[in-house]
Amino acid sequence: VPVQPFDMIVFGATGDLARRKILPALFHRWCDGQIPQTSRILAAAREDMTTEEFLERAREFINGAKGEDKWSAFCERVSYTPVDAKGEAPGWGALKSALDPQASKARLFYLALPPSIYGSVCAAIAAHGLNTPGSRIVLEKPIGHDFHSARLINEAVGQAFDEDAIFRIDHYLGKETVQNLLVLRFANMLFEPVWNAAGVDHVQITVAETLGAGKRAAYYDRAGALRDMVQNHLLQLLCLVAMEPPASLEGDAVRAEKLKVLRALRLIGPDEARTGIVRGQYGAGLIGQEAVEGYGEEVGEATRTETFVALRADIDNWRWSGVPFYLRTGKRMATRRSEIVIQFKPVPHDVIQADAGRLQPNRLVIRLQPDEGVKLMLMTKDPGPGGMRLRYVPLNLSYAEAFEADYPDAYERLLMAVVRGNLALFMRRDEVEAAWRWTDAVIAAWREAGLALHPYPAGTDGPPQALQLMARDGRDWYDGH
Numbered sequence: 001v002p003v004q005p006f007d008m009i010v011f012g013a014t015g016d017l018a019r020r021k022i023l024p025a026l027f028h029r030w031c032d033g034q035i036p037q038t039s040r041i042l043a044a045a046r047e048d049m050t051t052e053e054f055l056e057r058a059r060e061f062i063n064g065a066k067g068e069d070k071w072s073a074f075c076e077r078v079s080y081t082p083v084d085a086k087g088e089a090p091g092w093g094a095l096k097s098a099l100d101p102q103a104s105k106a107r108l109f110y111l112a113l114p115p116s117i118y119g120s121v122c123a124a125i126a127a128h129g130l131n132t133p134g135s136r137i138v139l140e141k142p143i144g145h146d147f148h149s150a151r152l153i154n155e156a157v158g159q160a161f162d163e164d165a166i167f168r169i170d171h172y173l174g175k176e177t178v179q180n181l182l183v184l185r186f187a188n189m190l191f192e193p194v195w196n197a198a199g200v201d202h203v204q205i206t207v208a209e210t211l212g213a214g215k216r217a218a219y220y221d222r223a224g225a226l227r228d229m230v231q232n233h234l235l236q237l238l239c240l241v242a243m244e245p246p247a248s249l250e251g252d253a254v255r256a257e258k259l260k261v262l263r264a265l266r267l268i269g270p271d272e273a274r275t276g277i278v279r280g281q282y283g284a285g286l287i288g289q290e291a292v293e294g295y296g297e298e299v300g301e302a303t304r305t306e307t308f309v310a311l312r313a314d315i316d317n318w319r320w321s322g323v324p325f326y327l328r329t330g331k332r333m334a335t336r337r338s339e340i341v342i343q344f345k346p347v348p349h350d351v352i353q354a355d356a357g358r359l360q361p362n363r364l365v366i367r368l369q370p371d372e373g374v375k376l377m378l379m380t381k382d383p384g385p386g387g388m389r390l391r392y393v394p395l396n397l398s399y400a401e402a403f404e405a406d407y408p409d410a411y412e413r414l415l416m417a418v419v420r421g422n423l424a425l426f427m428r429r430d431e432v433e434a435a436w437r438w439t440d441a442v443i444a445a446w447r448e449a450g451l452a453l454h455p456y457p458a459g460t461d462g463p464p465q466a467l468q469l470m471a472r473d474g475r476d477w478y479d480g481h
């Protein structure tokens with residue numbers, strides 16, 4: 001379904017994010033016919049170059065893509081203006097005159113820039129009169145480095161844009177399977193009655209990557225896995241699993257429920273940190289057949305930044321009292337795998353007394369990527385003679401097998417959601433700040449507790465201490481066996 005015509009001004013258009021994600025996403029939506037012909041993309045960045053040069057460079061990430069033949073038609077909708085996003089440079093005037101004054105067109109500003117300058121760019125947008133009453137702004141994570149800096153950024157952006165016009169991206173909310181989580185929970189009767197402390201033993205959320213810090217080492221080394229992944233992506237997943245049913249999928253209905261979860265997260269203190277948090281950093285190792293450097297070599301010095309973190313989170317509310325949420329994420333792990341596992345309580349009494357096979361609890365395994373799918377693990381009888389032999393098998397919904405459609409990448413979906421004004425897929429100010437409050441407490445606790453940084457070889461599942469984190473509670477990470 002086509003969206004309304006828009007002008008999208010992309011600041012930082014020559015940067016990695018814009019070239020790798022934003023432009024290809026817009027191009028793919030264009031190829032699918034979702035972007036009306038009159039829409040325009042106004043790319044802006046500091047470098048002095050022509051639109052042709054800009055497009056030539058942008059093409060690198062389109063080469064070989066489906067619909068490559070539509071590239072030149074798409075290019076007609078793109079122009080490049082050199083602008084110093086912070087300063088007084090003449091580019092601002094050029095940008096303003098390039099904008100369509102038509103009120104029927106949506107006007108969107110995309111800041112693919114370092115968050116530290118969000119405030120000054122917003123001030124410049126306002127000072128040059130570029131924002132109209134209906135215009136919207138899109139911000140990338142991370143919004144700040146901690147609660148305090150996030151608040152300053154939010155304040156500054158709030159001077160130029162109303163909260164309802166601010167779209168803070170967490171690209172995990174644009175993933176197909178993450179959206180399906182809402183459908184799974186709220187469009188099926190089956191799960192909700194047991195989706196609570198009476199039915200659920202615990203929840204595991206794993207986001208494992210094979211990538212290292214790579215070119216982003218300068219940013220990453222100041223952030224670490226907790227700030228880079230847990231504060232946003234993993235907490236958002238936790239919220240979608242844990243929140244109460246919203247009255248509708250309208251933006252504030254969903255966001256209010258997520259906020260309640262974030263506010264109910266128990267703040268971790270130094271004592272809980274000692275047993276409930278594991279920090280790790282990868283060393284050299286093998287990813288598949290490829291030998292890769294350790295984190296220290298990649299960054300160029302030995303630092304104490306964590307590239308892996310596993311922790312136990314508790315939600316102090318009625319529904320989740322006593323149900324731990326175990327979160328873990330790491331770079332340079334054995335395989336790329338993002339998964340949510342809801343482990344249900346064991347049956348209250350073993351009627352079967354099987355001759356063979358262990359009685360295992362039901363698990364709902366939601367695979368976010370790759371090989372998107374949903375599995376419900378059940379106990380069944382191994383067919384045939386030979387007594388009661390139990391087998392633990394999946395009811396398996398594999399996206400690749402069940403659906404033929406090619407679904408859009410997270411950025412494609414989110415950009416179109418901005419044009420539509422669908423705020424439900426974006427983080428509200430209070431959510432981001434609540435997530436930072438909890439994250440800041442985690443960091444303060446591990447500093448006070450003097451937590452060790454455990455090494456793990458690249459290409460493994462992280463430090464063995466992460467296994468103990470769950471073993472201590474009599475549980476283990478579910479890796480599909």
Ligand code: BG6
Nearest residue numbers: 141171209211228229233338369
């Ligand atoms: C980003 C993080 O937000 O998410 C990166 O900054 C990480 O460090 C990326 O690699 C993971 O996204 P995806 O979609 O590949 O799981």
